[in-house]
Amino acid sequence: MSLSEKHTVKCIKCGNNFEIKEWNSINIDELPDLRAQVMNGDIFKFKCENCGETHAIIYNCLYYDKTGKFMIQLLPGFEANEYIFSQEEESYIKTFGDNIYRLTTDYISFLEKLRVLTEGFNDKAIEICKTVAFTSYTLEHPDETPENAFYVRMENLQMKSILKLNCIQ
Secondary structure (H helix, E strand, C coil): CCEEEEEEEECCCCCCEEEEEEEEEEECCCCCCHHHHHHCCHHHEEECCCCCCEEECCCCEEEEECCCCEEEEECCCCCCCCCCCCHHHHHHHHCCCCCEEEEECCHHHHHHHHHHHHCCCCHHHHHHHHHHHHHHHHHHCCCCEEEEEEEEECCCCCCCEEEEEEEEC
16 A cells, blocks of 8 residues: 655755645555656655755655565664564554565665665675675775775666775775
8 A cells, every 4th residue: 555644844945835735655566657756756845835946855754566476674764673563553563474575774775775676686695795896896906995885777878787886995
């Protein structure tokens, strides 16, 4: 089931209050039009009705793809190992059966998991590939420190899927 709720927020630029719609849970099989909005981040972007300023507001969200048999939970502001599920949440997760359930704590990880699982890849295998790429790069470039590695899909290249390292120099 898809659930949303409305909240009032204050524009940082002009101070005007305006209403936003947050999706607590999205069942993509019920609302397939939301897939593109999730993938491009539009469900987390809101425009002030007064001044037109666009705000990115990342909020708790559960994305459920029944056909793809996966769920991804976004809980910003938590560390994955710090969040403790309530008994109700734990019972709900157990009803997923064969579905993959993943917990993410930031938008980039949420989007990455979403792309990986939507494209039918094994997300655990991608994580292993990222670790290997990260480690190999570190060994080959001892004076550079990679900040992270993430999966990216490039449409205009022959290689459709790549891993990208983000480095601090």
